[in-house]
Amino acid sequence: MTDTAAPARRGGRPPLSESRKDEIRLEIAMAAVRLFTEHGLDATSAGQIAEAAGISTRTLWRYFPSKEACAAPLLSFGLDRFTASVRAWPGDRPLVEAADDTSWFSDTSTTRLLLVLDLLRLTCTEPTLDAVWVRCYAEAVAPLAAVLAERFGREPGDLRMRVKSSMLLAAMHQGMRHYLARLPGEPGLSLQDTIRAAARIGFAAADAPE
Known part of the structure:
Protein backbone atom coordinates (compact mmCIF):
# COMPACT_ATOMS: atom_id res chain seq x y z
CA MET A 1 0.00 0.00 0.00
CA THR A 2 1.44 3.34 -1.05
CA ASP A 3 1.43 6.20 1.46
CA THR A 4 -0.29 9.35 0.28
CA ALA A 5 1.90 12.38 0.72
CA ALA A 6 0.46 14.98 3.08
CA PRO A 7 -0.23 18.34 1.45
CA ALA A 8 2.45 20.89 2.02
CA ARG A 9 1.63 23.31 4.81
CA ARG A 10 1.66 26.91 3.83
CA GLY A 11 3.55 29.31 5.99
CA GLY A 12 2.29 32.54 7.47
CA ARG A 13 -0.75 33.41 9.49
CA PRO A 14 -4.21 32.17 8.51
CA PRO A 15 -6.39 34.83 6.87
CA LEU A 16 -8.60 36.87 9.17
CA SER A 17 -12.34 36.35 9.06
CA GLU A 18 -14.55 39.27 8.04
CA SER A 19 -15.96 39.47 11.57
CA ARG A 20 -12.44 39.75 13.00
CA LYS A 21 -11.58 42.45 10.46
CA ASP A 22 -14.68 44.37 11.58
CA GLU A 23 -13.56 44.02 15.20
CA ILE A 24 -10.12 45.39 14.32
CA ARG A 25 -11.68 48.33 12.47
CA LEU A 26 -13.81 49.12 15.51
CA GLU A 27 -10.81 48.84 17.83
CA ILE A 28 -8.88 51.27 15.61
CA ALA A 29 -11.87 53.64 15.56
CA MET A 30 -12.12 53.68 19.34
CA ALA A 31 -8.41 54.34 19.70
CA ALA A 32 -8.58 57.12 17.11
CA VAL A 33 -11.51 58.93 18.71
CA ARG A 34 -9.88 58.77 22.13
CA LEU A 35 -6.79 60.46 20.70
CA PHE A 36 -8.78 62.99 18.66
CA THR A 37 -10.71 63.95 21.80
CA GLU A 38 -7.65 64.18 24.04
CA HIS A 39 -5.14 65.81 21.70
CA GLY A 40 -7.18 67.21 18.81
CA LEU A 41 -7.39 65.98 15.24
CA ASP A 42 -4.41 67.93 13.90
CA ALA A 43 -2.13 66.86 16.75
CA THR A 44 -2.92 63.16 16.29
CA SER A 45 -0.90 61.14 13.80
CA ALA A 46 -1.69 57.85 12.11
CA GLY A 47 1.30 56.37 13.92
CA GLN A 48 -0.17 57.31 17.30
CA ILE A 49 -3.49 55.74 16.37
CA ALA A 50 -1.77 52.55 15.23
CA GLU A 51 0.27 52.36 18.43
CA ALA A 52 -2.82 52.89 20.59
CA ALA A 53 -4.65 50.16 18.66
CA GLY A 54 -1.72 47.76 18.97
CA ILE A 55 -1.00 47.49 15.24
CA SER A 56 1.59 48.80 12.82
CA THR A 57 1.05 51.97 10.83
CA ARG A 58 1.32 49.87 7.68
CA THR A 59 -1.56 47.71 8.88
CA LEU A 60 -3.63 50.78 9.70
CA TRP A 61 -3.26 52.02 6.12
CA ARG A 62 -4.56 48.66 4.88
CA TYR A 63 -7.82 49.34 6.71
CA PHE A 64 -8.26 53.08 6.24
CA PRO A 65 -7.23 55.65 3.60
CA SER A 66 -6.81 58.50 6.11
CA LYS A 67 -6.62 59.09 9.84
CA GLU A 68 -10.05 60.78 9.78
CA ALA A 69 -11.58 57.70 8.14
CA CYS A 70 -10.47 55.66 11.15
CA ALA A 71 -13.48 57.07 13.03
CA ALA A 72 -16.07 55.73 10.57
CA PRO A 73 -16.69 52.28 12.13
CA LEU A 74 -17.97 53.88 15.34
CA LEU A 75 -20.63 55.71 13.35
CA SER A 76 -21.42 52.78 11.06
CA PHE A 77 -21.76 50.45 14.04
CA GLY A 78 -24.66 52.49 15.46
CA LEU A 79 -26.30 52.96 12.05
CA ASP A 80 -26.13 49.24 11.35
CA ARG A 81 -27.67 48.42 14.74
CA PHE A 82 -30.49 50.90 14.11
CA THR A 83 -31.26 49.32 10.73
CA ALA A 84 -31.21 45.86 12.31
CA SER A 85 -33.68 47.00 14.99
CA VAL A 86 -36.11 48.29 12.32
CA ARG A 87 -35.75 44.99 10.41
CA ALA A 88 -36.57 43.02 13.54
CA TRP A 89 -39.67 45.07 14.42
CA PRO A 90 -42.83 42.93 14.00
CA GLY A 91 -44.67 43.67 10.78
CA ASP A 92 -48.07 43.60 12.51
CA ARG A 93 -47.17 46.40 14.93
CA PRO A 94 -47.09 50.12 14.06
CA LEU A 95 -43.57 51.24 13.28
CA VAL A 96 -43.92 54.28 15.54
CA GLU A 97 -44.01 51.94 18.55
CA ALA A 98 -40.42 50.98 17.74
CA ALA A 99 -39.38 54.39 19.09
CA ASP A 100 -39.64 53.02 22.62
CA ASP A 101 -37.09 50.30 21.85
CA THR A 102 -33.77 52.10 22.26
CA SER A 103 -31.74 48.92 22.74
CA TRP A 104 -29.98 49.52 19.41
CA PHE A 105 -27.80 52.09 21.17
CA SER A 106 -28.39 51.52 24.90
CA ASP A 107 -27.36 47.85 24.78
CA THR A 108 -23.90 48.67 23.51
CA SER A 109 -21.01 49.29 25.89
CA THR A 110 -21.00 52.57 27.81
CA THR A 111 -17.45 53.22 26.62
CA ARG A 112 -18.44 52.84 22.98
CA LEU A 113 -21.50 55.06 23.41
CA LEU A 114 -19.48 57.81 25.09
CA LEU A 115 -16.94 57.67 22.28
CA VAL A 116 -19.71 58.08 19.71
CA LEU A 117 -20.89 61.19 21.56
CA ASP A 118 -17.32 62.51 21.68
CA LEU A 119 -17.02 61.88 17.95
CA LEU A 120 -20.27 63.69 17.17
CA ARG A 121 -19.04 66.67 19.21
CA LEU A 122 -15.88 66.69 17.13
CA THR A 123 -17.84 66.66 13.87
CA CYS A 124 -19.27 70.06 14.87
CA THR A 125 -15.82 71.66 14.74
CA GLU A 126 -13.81 69.39 12.42
CA PRO A 127 -15.05 69.50 8.79
CA THR A 128 -13.08 66.42 7.77
CA LEU A 129 -14.69 64.36 10.53
CA ASP A 130 -18.08 65.77 9.62
CA ALA A 131 -17.43 64.57 6.06
CA VAL A 132 -16.83 61.08 7.47
CA TRP A 133 -20.23 61.23 9.18
CA VAL A 134 -21.92 62.41 5.96
CA ARG A 135 -20.42 59.48 4.06
CA CYS A 136 -21.52 56.97 6.72
CA TYR A 137 -25.01 58.46 6.70
CA ALA A 138 -25.20 58.28 2.89
CA GLU A 139 -24.08 54.65 2.90
CA ALA A 140 -26.74 53.77 5.50
CA VAL A 141 -29.69 55.10 3.46
CA ALA A 142 -29.95 52.22 0.95
CA PRO A 143 -29.86 49.33 3.49
CA LEU A 144 -32.53 50.96 5.64
CA ALA A 145 -34.60 51.78 2.54
CA ALA A 146 -34.50 48.09 1.59
CA VAL A 147 -35.81 47.16 5.07
CA LEU A 148 -38.63 49.68 4.77
CA ALA A 149 -39.43 48.54 1.23
CA GLU A 150 -39.88 44.97 2.45
CA ARG A 151 -42.13 46.17 5.25
CA PHE A 152 -44.32 48.33 3.00
CA GLY A 153 -44.31 46.04 -0.03
CA ARG A 154 -42.30 48.41 -2.24
CA GLU A 155 -39.25 48.06 -4.44
CA PRO A 156 -35.96 48.74 -2.60
CA GLY A 157 -35.10 51.55 -5.01
CA ASP A 158 -38.47 53.27 -4.54
CA LEU A 159 -37.90 57.00 -4.01
CA ARG A 160 -40.43 57.07 -1.18
CA MET A 161 -38.51 54.39 0.69
CA ARG A 162 -35.24 56.27 0.30
CA VAL A 163 -36.88 59.48 1.55
CA LYS A 164 -38.39 57.66 4.55
CA SER A 165 -35.00 56.08 5.26
CA SER A 166 -33.27 59.47 5.11
CA MET A 167 -35.87 60.97 7.45
CA LEU A 168 -35.41 58.22 10.02
CA LEU A 169 -31.63 58.48 9.99
CA ALA A 170 -31.83 62.28 10.18
CA ALA A 171 -34.18 62.01 13.17
CA MET A 172 -31.67 59.88 15.05
CA HIS A 173 -28.83 62.22 14.17
CA GLN A 174 -30.74 65.34 15.17
CA GLY A 175 -31.72 63.72 18.44
CA MET A 176 -28.05 63.19 19.24
CA ARG A 177 -27.18 66.74 18.13
CA HIS A 178 -29.98 68.19 20.26
CA TYR A 179 -28.71 66.33 23.32
CA LEU A 180 -25.12 67.41 22.75
CA ALA A 181 -26.11 71.06 22.25
CA ARG A 182 -27.22 71.39 25.86
CA LEU A 183 -24.94 73.34 28.14
CA PRO A 184 -23.44 71.53 31.16
CA GLY A 185 -26.03 71.46 33.93
CA GLU A 186 -28.82 72.64 31.64
CA PRO A 187 -32.09 70.77 32.40
CA GLY A 188 -33.49 68.53 29.72
CA LEU A 189 -34.27 64.99 28.69
CA SER A 190 -31.78 62.18 29.20
CA LEU A 191 -29.96 60.87 26.14
CA GLN A 192 -32.23 57.85 25.95
CA ASP A 193 -35.41 59.95 26.24
CA ALA A 208 -47.73 57.74 7.77
CA PRO A 209 -50.12 56.77 4.95
CA GLU A 210 -49.04 58.03 1.55
Whole structure:
Protein backbone atom coordinates (compact mmCIF):
# COMPACT_ATOMS: atom_id res chain seq x y z
CA MET A 1 0.00 0.00 0.00
CA THR A 2 1.44 3.34 -1.05
CA ASP A 3 1.43 6.20 1.46
CA THR A 4 -0.29 9.35 0.28
CA ALA A 5 1.90 12.38 0.72
CA ALA A 6 0.46 14.98 3.08
CA PRO A 7 -0.23 18.34 1.45
CA ALA A 8 2.45 20.89 2.02
CA ARG A 9 1.63 23.31 4.81
CA ARG A 10 1.66 26.91 3.83
CA GLY A 11 3.55 29.31 5.99
CA GLY A 12 2.29 32.54 7.47
CA ARG A 13 -0.75 33.41 9.49
CA PRO A 14 -4.21 32.17 8.51
CA PRO A 15 -6.39 34.83 6.87
CA LEU A 16 -8.60 36.87 9.17
CA SER A 17 -12.34 36.35 9.06
CA GLU A 18 -14.55 39.27 8.04
CA SER A 19 -15.96 39.47 11.57
CA ARG A 20 -12.44 39.75 13.00
CA LYS A 21 -11.58 42.45 10.46
CA ASP A 22 -14.68 44.37 11.58
CA GLU A 23 -13.56 44.02 15.20
CA ILE A 24 -10.12 45.39 14.32
CA ARG A 25 -11.68 48.33 12.47
CA LEU A 26 -13.81 49.12 15.51
CA GLU A 27 -10.81 48.84 17.83
CA ILE A 28 -8.88 51.27 15.61
CA ALA A 29 -11.87 53.64 15.56
CA MET A 30 -12.12 53.68 19.34
CA ALA A 31 -8.41 54.34 19.70
CA ALA A 32 -8.58 57.12 17.11
CA VAL A 33 -11.51 58.93 18.71
CA ARG A 34 -9.88 58.77 22.13
CA LEU A 35 -6.79 60.46 20.70
CA PHE A 36 -8.78 62.99 18.66
CA THR A 37 -10.71 63.95 21.80
CA GLU A 38 -7.65 64.18 24.04
CA HIS A 39 -5.14 65.81 21.70
CA GLY A 40 -7.18 67.21 18.81
CA LEU A 41 -7.39 65.98 15.24
CA ASP A 42 -4.41 67.93 13.90
CA ALA A 43 -2.13 66.86 16.75
CA THR A 44 -2.92 63.16 16.29
CA SER A 45 -0.90 61.14 13.80
CA ALA A 46 -1.69 57.85 12.11
CA GLY A 47 1.30 56.37 13.92
CA GLN A 48 -0.17 57.31 17.30
CA ILE A 49 -3.49 55.74 16.37
CA ALA A 50 -1.77 52.55 15.23
CA GLU A 51 0.27 52.36 18.43
CA ALA A 52 -2.82 52.89 20.59
CA ALA A 53 -4.65 50.16 18.66
CA GLY A 54 -1.72 47.76 18.97
CA ILE A 55 -1.00 47.49 15.24
CA SER A 56 1.59 48.80 12.82
CA THR A 57 1.05 51.97 10.83
CA ARG A 58 1.32 49.87 7.68
CA THR A 59 -1.56 47.71 8.88
CA LEU A 60 -3.63 50.78 9.70
CA TRP A 61 -3.26 52.02 6.12
CA ARG A 62 -4.56 48.66 4.88
CA TYR A 63 -7.82 49.34 6.71
CA PHE A 64 -8.26 53.08 6.24
CA PRO A 65 -7.23 55.65 3.60
CA SER A 66 -6.81 58.50 6.11
CA LYS A 67 -6.62 59.09 9.84
CA GLU A 68 -10.05 60.78 9.78
CA ALA A 69 -11.58 57.70 8.14
CA CYS A 70 -10.47 55.66 11.15
CA ALA A 71 -13.48 57.07 13.03
CA ALA A 72 -16.07 55.73 10.57
CA PRO A 73 -16.69 52.28 12.13
CA LEU A 74 -17.97 53.88 15.34
CA LEU A 75 -20.63 55.71 13.35
CA SER A 76 -21.42 52.78 11.06
CA PHE A 77 -21.76 50.45 14.04
CA GLY A 78 -24.66 52.49 15.46
CA LEU A 79 -26.30 52.96 12.05
CA ASP A 80 -26.13 49.24 11.35
CA ARG A 81 -27.67 48.42 14.74
CA PHE A 82 -30.49 50.90 14.11
CA THR A 83 -31.26 49.32 10.73
CA ALA A 84 -31.21 45.86 12.31
CA SER A 85 -33.68 47.00 14.99
CA VAL A 86 -36.11 48.29 12.32
CA ARG A 87 -35.75 44.99 10.41
CA ALA A 88 -36.57 43.02 13.54
CA TRP A 89 -39.67 45.07 14.42
CA PRO A 90 -42.83 42.93 14.00
CA GLY A 91 -44.67 43.67 10.78
CA ASP A 92 -48.07 43.60 12.51
CA ARG A 93 -47.17 46.40 14.93
CA PRO A 94 -47.09 50.12 14.06
CA LEU A 95 -43.57 51.24 13.28
CA VAL A 96 -43.92 54.28 15.54
CA GLU A 97 -44.01 51.94 18.55
CA ALA A 98 -40.42 50.98 17.74
CA ALA A 99 -39.38 54.39 19.09
CA ASP A 100 -39.64 53.02 22.62
CA ASP A 101 -37.09 50.30 21.85
CA THR A 102 -33.77 52.10 22.26
CA SER A 103 -31.74 48.92 22.74
CA TRP A 104 -29.98 49.52 19.41
CA PHE A 105 -27.80 52.09 21.17
CA SER A 106 -28.39 51.52 24.90
CA ASP A 107 -27.36 47.85 24.78
CA THR A 108 -23.90 48.67 23.51
CA SER A 109 -21.01 49.29 25.89
CA THR A 110 -21.00 52.57 27.81
CA THR A 111 -17.45 53.22 26.62
CA ARG A 112 -18.44 52.84 22.98
CA LEU A 113 -21.50 55.06 23.41
CA LEU A 114 -19.48 57.81 25.09
CA LEU A 115 -16.94 57.67 22.28
CA VAL A 116 -19.71 58.08 19.71
CA LEU A 117 -20.89 61.19 21.56
CA ASP A 118 -17.32 62.51 21.68
CA LEU A 119 -17.02 61.88 17.95
CA LEU A 120 -20.27 63.69 17.17
CA ARG A 121 -19.04 66.67 19.21
CA LEU A 122 -15.88 66.69 17.13
CA THR A 123 -17.84 66.66 13.87
CA CYS A 124 -19.27 70.06 14.87
CA THR A 125 -15.82 71.66 14.74
CA GLU A 126 -13.81 69.39 12.42
CA PRO A 127 -15.05 69.50 8.79
CA THR A 128 -13.08 66.42 7.77
CA LEU A 129 -14.69 64.36 10.53
CA ASP A 130 -18.08 65.77 9.62
CA ALA A 131 -17.43 64.57 6.06
CA VAL A 132 -16.83 61.08 7.47
CA TRP A 133 -20.23 61.23 9.18
CA VAL A 134 -21.92 62.41 5.96
CA ARG A 135 -20.42 59.48 4.06
CA CYS A 136 -21.52 56.97 6.72
CA TYR A 137 -25.01 58.46 6.70
CA ALA A 138 -25.20 58.28 2.89
CA GLU A 139 -24.08 54.65 2.90
CA ALA A 140 -26.74 53.77 5.50
CA VAL A 141 -29.69 55.10 3.46
CA ALA A 142 -29.95 52.22 0.95
CA PRO A 143 -29.86 49.33 3.49
CA LEU A 144 -32.53 50.96 5.64
CA ALA A 145 -34.60 51.78 2.54
CA ALA A 146 -34.50 48.09 1.59
CA VAL A 147 -35.81 47.16 5.07
CA LEU A 148 -38.63 49.68 4.77
CA ALA A 149 -39.43 48.54 1.23
CA GLU A 150 -39.88 44.97 2.45
CA ARG A 151 -42.13 46.17 5.25
CA PHE A 152 -44.32 48.33 3.00
CA GLY A 153 -44.31 46.04 -0.03
CA ARG A 154 -42.30 48.41 -2.24
CA GLU A 155 -39.25 48.06 -4.44
CA PRO A 156 -35.96 48.74 -2.60
CA GLY A 157 -35.10 51.55 -5.01
CA ASP A 158 -38.47 53.27 -4.54
CA LEU A 159 -37.90 57.00 -4.01
CA ARG A 160 -40.43 57.07 -1.18
CA MET A 161 -38.51 54.39 0.69
CA ARG A 162 -35.24 56.27 0.30
CA VAL A 163 -36.88 59.48 1.55
CA LYS A 164 -38.39 57.66 4.55
CA SER A 165 -35.00 56.08 5.26
CA SER A 166 -33.27 59.47 5.11
CA MET A 167 -35.87 60.97 7.45
CA LEU A 168 -35.41 58.22 10.02
CA LEU A 169 -31.63 58.48 9.99
CA ALA A 170 -31.83 62.28 10.18
CA ALA A 171 -34.18 62.01 13.17
CA MET A 172 -31.67 59.88 15.05
CA HIS A 173 -28.83 62.22 14.17
CA GLN A 174 -30.74 65.34 15.17
CA GLY A 175 -31.72 63.72 18.44
CA MET A 176 -28.05 63.19 19.24
CA ARG A 177 -27.18 66.74 18.13
CA HIS A 178 -29.98 68.19 20.26
CA TYR A 179 -28.71 66.33 23.32
CA LEU A 180 -25.12 67.41 22.75
CA ALA A 181 -26.11 71.06 22.25
CA ARG A 182 -27.22 71.39 25.86
CA LEU A 183 -24.94 73.34 28.14
CA PRO A 184 -23.44 71.53 31.16
CA GLY A 185 -26.03 71.46 33.93
CA GLU A 186 -28.82 72.64 31.64
CA PRO A 187 -32.09 70.77 32.40
CA GLY A 188 -33.49 68.53 29.72
CA LEU A 189 -34.27 64.99 28.69
CA SER A 190 -31.78 62.18 29.20
CA LEU A 191 -29.96 60.87 26.14
CA GLN A 192 -32.23 57.85 25.95
CA ASP A 193 -35.41 59.95 26.24
CA THR A 194 -34.09 62.43 23.68
CA ILE A 195 -33.43 59.63 21.18
CA ARG A 196 -36.85 58.17 21.94
CA ALA A 197 -38.56 61.53 21.29
CA ALA A 198 -36.65 62.02 18.02
CA ALA A 199 -37.43 58.45 16.98
CA ARG A 200 -41.16 58.98 17.49
CA ILE A 201 -41.07 61.90 15.06
CA GLY A 202 -39.08 59.96 12.47
CA PHE A 203 -41.09 56.73 12.78
CA ALA A 204 -44.42 58.57 12.66
CA ALA A 205 -43.37 60.20 9.39
CA ALA A 206 -42.14 56.89 7.97
CA ASP A 207 -45.31 55.06 9.00
CA ALA A 208 -47.73 57.74 7.77
CA PRO A 209 -50.12 56.77 4.95
CA GLU A 210 -49.04 58.03 1.55
